[in-house]
Each structure stands twice: as structure tokens, then as C-alpha cells.
Amino acid sequence: MGASAVNCTIAVDTMGGDKGPAEFIRGLFYAVEELKLEGEFILVGKEKLLRRLLKVRKLTIDPDRIHIHNATEVIGMDEKPIQALKRKKDSSMVQALSLLKDGKAQALVSCGNTGALMAGGTLRMRPLPGVDRPALATIVPSRKKPFVLIDVGANPESTALNLVHNATLGSNYAKAALGISQPRVGLLTIGTEEGKGNSLINETHGYLQKINGVINYVGPIEGFQLFDGNIDVVVCDGFVGNIVLKSSEALFGFIGSTIKEELLRNTKRKIGAALSASAFKDMKVRLSPDQHSGAPLLGLQGNILKSHGSSNYVAIANAMRIASELVKHDMIDSIRSDINQANALIETAESE
Amino acid sequence: MGASAVNCTIAVDTMGGDKGPAEFIRGLFYAVEELKLEGEFILVGKEKLLRRLLKVRKLTIDPDRIHIHNATEVIGMDEKPIQALKRKKDSSMVQALSLLKDGKAQALVSCGNTGALMAGGTLRMRPLPGVDRPALATIVPSRKKPFVLIDVGANPESTALNLVHNATLGSNYAKAALGISQPRVGLLTIGTEEGKGNSLINETHGYLQKINGVINYVGPIEGFQLFDGNIDVVVCDGFVGNIVLKSSEALFGFIGSTIKEELLRNTKRKIGAALSASAFKDMKVRLSPDQHSGAPLLGLQGNILKSHGSSNYVAIANAMRIASELVKHDMIDSIRSDINQANALIETAESE
Numbered sequence: 001m002g003a004s005a006v007n008c009t010i011a012v013d014t015m016g017g018d019k020g021p022a023e024f025i026r027g028l029f030y031a032v033e034e035l036k037l038e039g040e041f042i043l044v045g046k047e048k049l050l051r052r053l054l055k056v057r058k059l060t061i062d063p064d065r066i067h068i069h070n071a072t073e074v075i076g077m078d079e080k081p082i083q084a085l086k087r088k089k090d091s092s093m094v095q096a097l098s099l100l101k102d103g104k105a106q107a108l109v110s111c112g113n114t115g116a117l118m119a120g121g122t123l124r125m126r127p128l129p130g131v132d133r134p135a136l137a138t139i140v141p142s143r144k145k146p147f148v149l150i151d152v153g154a155n156p157e158s159t160a161l162n163l164v165h166n167a168t169l170g171s172n173y174a175k176a177a178l179g180i181s182q183p184r185v186g187l188l189t190i191g192t193e194e195g196k197g198n199s200l201i202n203e204t205h206g207y208l209q210k211i212n213g214v215i216n217y218v219g220p221i222e223g224f225q226l227f228d229g230n231i232d233v234v235v236c237d238g239f240v241g242n243i244v245l246k247s248s249e250a251l252f253g254f255i256g257s258t259i260k261e262e263l264l265r266n267t268k269r270k271i272g273a274a275l276s277a278s279a280f281k282d283m284k285v286r287l288s289p290d291q292h293s294g295a296p297l298l299g300l301q302g303n304i305l306k307s308h309g310s311s312n313y314v315a316i317a318n319a320m321r322i323a324s325e326l327v328k329h330d331m332i333d334s335i336r337s338d339i340n341q342a343n344a345l346i347e348t349a350e351s352e
Numbered sequence: 353m354g355a356s357a358v359n360c361t362i363a364v365d366t367m368g369g370d371k372g373p374a375e376f377i378r379g380l381f382y383a384v385e386e387l388k389l390e391g392e393f394i395l396v397g398k399e400k401l402l403r404r405l406l407k408v409r410k411l412t413i414d415p416d417r418i419h420i421h422n423a424t425e426v427i428g429m430d431e432k433p434i435q436a437l438k439r440k441k442d443s444s445m446v447q448a449l450s451l452l453k454d455g456k457a458q459a460l461v462s463c464g465n466t467g468a469l470m471a472g473g474t475l476r477m478r479p480l481p482g483v484d485r486p487a488l489a490t491i492v493p494s495r496k497k498p499f500v501l502i503d504v505g506a507n508p509e510s511t512a513l514n515l516v517h518n519a520t521l522g523s524n525y526a527k528a529a530l531g532i533s534q535p536r537v538g539l540l541t542i543g544t545e546e547g548k549g550n551s552l553i554n555e556t557h558g559y560l561q562k563i564n565g566v567i568n569y570v571g572p573i574e575g576f577q578l579f580d581g582n583i584d585v586v587v588c589d590g591f592v593g594n595i596v597l598k599s600s601e602a603l604f605g606f607i608g609s610t611i612k613e614e615l616l617r618n619t620k621r622k623i624g625a626a627l628s629a630s631a632f633k634d635m636k637v638r639l640s641p642d643q644h645s646g647a648p649l650l651g652l653q654g655n656i657l658k659s660h661g662s663s664n665y666v667a668i669a670n671a672m673r674i675a676s677e678l679v680k681h682d683m684i685d686s687i688r689s690d691i692n693q694a695n696a697l698i699e700t701a702e703s704e
Binding site: 197198228250 | 576605
């Protein structure tokens with residue numbers, strides 16, 4: 001592989017998305033041309049198909065920066081993760097994971113089967129020392145600025161220590177992906193008075209206070225504060241986080257369709273809607289921003305980003321951009337050190 | 353007290369809401385005049401004030417149906433529940449609870465301090481035999497029809513048996529408050545495949561299958577299905593339910609303010625917004641409907657309805673309407689019998 005300004009190669013699982021590999025090629029060009037992404041790319045998938053798709057494009061990217069790694073199989077969205085991983089060794093996802101494992105790539109972007117990517121990622125890349133369970137983070141818009149919600153589904157059965165690790169992982173992700181130097185970390189709960197919530201939350205709250213310094217813990221927050229934008233990292237377990245994320249997406253869709261229904265109810269409203277149509281477009285861009293697509297599986301010895309199955313080229317390009325940020329920021333090294341510090345502080349406190 | 357068509361007397365804690373007792377008087381008249389509510393009402397609060405407020409209204413209600421019970425104190429919204437209950441024996445909330453306890457009222461409606469009402473309600477009315485913990489239910493709009501979400505905050509540390517009871521309580525509430533004869537009950541989780549979710553959910557799922565017949569259990573549902581309207585009762589623990597409810601309210605507000613911002617960005621949009629303004633009004637009515645205000649604390653030996661602190665007279669009247677439905681449906685008797693059946697079925701299954 002050729003030299004590049006940043007020593008970063010991103011493996012891209014091009015077969016996993018709903019829109020097919022052409023969208024990934026488009027995403028790659030968008031990433032390089034519009035987002036000025038540096039480094040190299042390994043497109044993992046059916047080689048012939050990928051070569052054909054590349055051929056039809058005006059090649060504006062140094063060809064030395066684009067590599068193709070052949071993979072003949074595809075893991076479907078509805079396949080059972082572990083079975084699929086075992087059976088389809090030559091799938092684009094398994095092959096991309098191997099490139100990451102072997103150090104041929106520093107990050108992996110996939111829009112494929114989430115369960116398979118989480119299981120495969122955890123099995124191949126292993127959790128960092130001191131981390132029991134990886135966590136899936138995502139970036140959510142708010143009134144002020146986007147925030148990191150972690151965990152959104154990797155670990156539905158968390159211990160207090162898992163949640164402390166989520167806080168540490170999310171804080172590092174906010175630094176790398178959102179460029180916040182001292183991310184404000186909040187613990188999602190019900191009722192912010194001391195002693196409210198549940199025993200898991202109370203234990204976690206105690207731990208988080210002890211590792212202040214490693215992270216910038218500002219305390220518990222309630223559901224009604226979620227979209228205020230005063231917190232950069234919202235910590236919860238994967239059960240709560242997944243339900244909050246999915247139900248929020250569902251509510252967003254439900255509100256949108258209700259507005260649409262009401263706007264189409266009579267002619268006057270229809271004219272009004274036509275005049276203000278751009279407002280709804282802009283709102284949609286603000287609230288479901290493709291630039292924050294890509295949910296990293298954090299706590300592993302490798303950078304793995306999951307983007308939505310339905311990601312378009314802009315979302316894919318931005319997932320690549322975030323992946324390269326994680327590499328540039330040496331996020332994994334920084335997580336490794338923070339986890340060690342956090343664990344040591346808690347151990348000391350426990351033994352006192 | 354005079355005779356009435358339905359033997360139902362509702363105690364109304366008139367001092368608890370943000371808008372003061374005048375709103376409750378207005379709500380009472382709206383309930384009787386517009387919603388054709390039958391039965392009697394005991395207004396609990398400062399007698400002189402209440403008499404003065406009643407005097408200024410044209411009395412369209414049979415005066416025998418309105419009673420006043422003097423209570424000189426008020427529990428504030430920010431007071432610590434247990435302390436407030438102990439110190440303020442002559443508060444409108446404590447006095448209203450006494451009327452319920454003594455059988456002078458068959459239901460209680462309050463817009464006051466939620467924690468105090470939950471604690472006071474549980475202490476005075478006691479859980480029904482076989483129920484360990486009461487649950488707070490609320491009615492949420494969806495694409496098709498409103499559904500019951502239970503528990504939204506009473507019990508943040510649930511066992512599988514607690515969740516089974518939530519399902520039974522919620523099912524009875526949907527029958528009484530929404531008039532659904534065989535409510536479809538779903539268990540909120542992440543990933544609906546067998547074995548996904550967490551151990552609490554898996555255990556609960558097993559139990560719920562065993563009590564099918566007592567309730568109409570249709571299986572697990574995911575966050576993204578929440579607003580589809582295919583489920584009449586969504587079961588979760590009070591931690592998850594409270595976060596889902598509060599974050600949904602927050603998201604609704606956030607989307608609303610974002611739309612507003614975008615619509616005011618230029619003149620064309622402003623004109624469009626003016627023409628379609630009624631659509632937004634109608635949407636708001638559909639999505640935050642006052643007719644479903646009032647969250648019952650279920651599983652107790654008395655009907656206690658909590659309405660939002662900021663409830664207006666329509667919301668208050670509708671909370672009274674729902675309270676009277678619960679009495680008419682003998683909901684508590686029906687819960688008592690269903691809980692006994694559910695507990696027996698689970699005990700039998702456990703001992704096999």
C-alpha cells in the first residue's frame with residue numbers, strides 16, 4: 001500500500017447495506033472529494049462487481065489509495081449472527097474483520113447485520129484489558145449540540161462497572177468524534193435526587209463520582225432533559241438505550257406522519273405546507289443528520305463503526321470520516337489508559 | 353350525601369395543581385356539563401376559598417352532588433414525600449386519601465406531588481393481596497389508537513412477577529379506561545427473537561405466556577413499534593417506562609420548537625405557516641390529548657388518579673371521567689380476581 005499523510009486505512013464492508021455496493025463507492029468519492037478524507041481504503045466485497053463500479057466513475061482519487069479485497073459471500077440482515085459468522089467465512093463482513101485483526105486496516109465501516117458485526121467484532125478484536133463488555137454508542141441531535149448516547153444495545157444486562165466503562169468509552173468517543181475536550185457526562189435515571197432511580201444507578205453514581213478526573217461527571221439526568229443539549233455523553237445500559245433510541249426514532253416518524261396528515265386535510269393547509277416545505281426539509285436534516293451516522297462498537301481492540309442498513313452515500317462517507325477521526329485521535333490508546341485509571345480508582349475506593 | 357344514578361363519589365384534591373383550585377372548579381363543571389359525569393364530588397381544600405369560587409359560578413349542578421371537605425394545608429410540588437405526608441396531616445392530599453380510605457369516596461383525583469401521592473396512596477390504601485408493588489399507568493397516543501404504558505415510574509426495580517402484575521393491572525386499566533374488551537398486551541424489550549433482551553425480560557416472557565387467558569399476551573415488542581398502535585398495553589418496569597415517557601415528551605417539545613424555528617426563518621415560510629397553523633393545533637391536540645390525562649396508581653385497594661401538575665380544566669375533568677369509569681367497571685374487583693388467577697397459574701407452573 002502507498003504512503004499517505006495519515007497512516008489510516010479503512011476497511012469498508014461494501015456488501016452489507018440495503019442500497020448495495022454502488023452506494024459505498026459513491027460514499028467513498030464523497031468522503032475524499034467533499035469531506036477531504038485522507039488515508040487509504042480497502043473495499044471488501046465481490047471484486048469484479050467493485051472493479052466494474054469503480055471503472056464507470058471518473059477517477060479523481062489516487063488509485064494507490066483504493067484497494068479491493070475480494071469476498072464472495074454476504075451476511076443477510078436477518079441471518080442469525082453466530083451461525084452466519086461461522087458459515088460465511090468468505091463474507092465481506094468476516095473478511096473485513098480479518099483485515100482489521102491483521103492490522104491491514106485501522107478501522108472498519110459496515111452497514112451490515114448489527115448482531116453479526118457486534119458478535120464478530122467482539123470475537124475477533126476482543127475487548128480491551130479491563131473492559132468486560134463492549135458498548136454501542138450513537139450520536140443524537142439536541143436543542144444545542146449533538147450528544148453521545150451509550151450503550152444503545154450491545155449489553156442489555158449491565159453491572160455498575162459496565163456503566164462506568166460506558167461512561168469512559170463515551171467520553172473518549174465524544175472527544176474524538178465531536179471534538180469536545182472535556183465532555184460533560186450524565187447518568188440517565190428517573191428522579192435526580194440522591195437515592196432515587198434504582199440500585200444499579202445508585203451504585204454507578206457512586207463509582208462515577210470516584211473516577212471524576214478521568215471523566216467529567218456532572219451527575220444524573222432525567223428523560224425530560226435528554227434533548228436539552230447540556231450533556232455531551234448520556235450513559236445508560238444497552239436495554240434502556242436501545243429502547244430510548246428506537247422509540248425516539250419511532251416517535252419522530254409518528255409526529256412527521258401526523259403533521260403530514262394534518263397538512264393535507266384541506267386546500268388552505270396544503271398551500272401553506274407548499275410554501276413552508278423547505279422548513280420541514282431543513283428540520284429533517286437537522287434532526288436526522290447523516291453527518292453523525294455510524295455507531296461505534298467501543299471497548300474493543302479495534303475501531304468498528306456500524307452505520308444504519310439504509311445509509312445513503314453521505315451517511316457512509318461520514319461514517320468513514322468518523323472512523324478516520326478515531327484513528328487520528330488514537331482513541332483506543334486513550335480508552336486503554338482511561339479504563340486502567342478508572343478501574344484502579346474504583347479498586348482503591350473499594351478496598352478502603 | 354344524596355342519592356345518585358351511579359354510586360360514585362370522587363374526592364378531588366383541589367390544592368395540588370399548578371393552576372390553583374379555580375381550575376378544579378372549572379373542571380368539575382366541565383365534567384358534569386360537557387362530559388355528563390354522574391355521581392358526587394367532594395372538593396378537598398380550603399373551604400372558604402372553595403365556597404367563594406363556587407358562589408361566583410352559575411350553579412348548573414344539583415348542589416347535593418357537590419361537597420366540600422376542609423383541608424388547611426397544601427403539600428408543595430418540591431416537598432419530600434414522606435416528610436410532607438407526616439407533617440401535613442391537614443393537607444388536601446392527606447385528607448382526600450382519608451376520605452378514600454374511609455369509603456366516603458370511591459376514587460381520588462389529584463394533580464399534586466407525585467411522590468407524595470404514590471407514597472401516601474400506598475401507605476393508606478395498601479396494595480391488593482398478591483400485589484407487591486403498585487404501578488403507575490399512563491395513556492399514550494399512537495398512529496392508530498391510544499395505548500396504556502405501564503409502569504411509568506412507581507417501581508424502578510422490578511422482578512418478573514412485578515412485571516406480570518403490571519401486565520394484569522394495565523390490561524384491566526385498558527378495559528376500564530379505553531373500553532377495550534380484550535386488550536393486546538406486549539412486553540417492551542430489545543430484539544424480539546427468543547432469548548434476546550435480558551434475563552428479567554426472558555423470565556417475564558415465560559410467565560406471561562403462562563397467564564395467557566387472564567390477559568391477552570401477544571409477545572415482546574421493540575421500541576420502534578411503540579407508536580404503531582398494534583398493542584393496547586405496553587409493559588415495562590418503572591425505570592424504563594419513566595425514561596421512555598419523559599424522553600418522548602422532551603422529544604415532542606424539541607421537534608415542535610425546531611419546526612417553529614425553521615418556519616420563522618423567512619417570510620415565505622412564515623406565510624406558509626400562517627396558512628397551515630390550524631394543522632399544528634390539531635396535531636398538538638391529537639398527540640398530547642387532555643382527554644387521556646390522569647395516570648392511575650394501580651394495584652392498590654383504592655382508585656387513585658394522578659393528573660399532571662399543569663393540568664387544565666379539560667384534563668382535570670377527564671381525569672374525573674376516567675376515575676368514574678374505573679368505579680363503574682369495578683376495576684379493583686376485577687384486578688383482585690385476575691391477580692389471584694395469575695399468581696395461581698404461575699405458582700402451579702413453578703411447582704411442576
